[in-house]
Amino acid sequence: xxxxxxxxxxxxxxxxxxxxxxxxxxxxxxxxxxxxxxxxxxxxxxxxxxxxxxxxxxxxxxxxxxxxxxxxxxxxxx
Numbered sequence: 001x002x003x004x005x006x007x008x009x010x011x012x013x014x015x016x017x018x019x020x021x022x023x024x025x026x027x028x029x030x031x032x033x034x035x036x037x038x039x040x041x042x043x044x045x046x047x048x049x050x051x052x053x054x055x056x057x058x059x060x061x062x063x064x065x066x067x068x069x070x071x072x073x074x075x076x077x078x
Contacts, residue, residue, distance in 0.1 A: 003030055007055035038064050047078055
């Protein structure tokens, strides 16, 4: 499965690894993804999401049901 957050869409970006001698080599910066289970009380079931830590805070702020409704409106099967 791809390293992409299901809520925010964050994915790896590329940049330079810079050595002490200032030589530059390409590297990937990976998002801080966590696999998290939530209990959706309205549907009486558990859902598993692959989220960035920023998305976990978004769910805490907006609520799980509102976030799931947005994802389903985008066409994601949850």
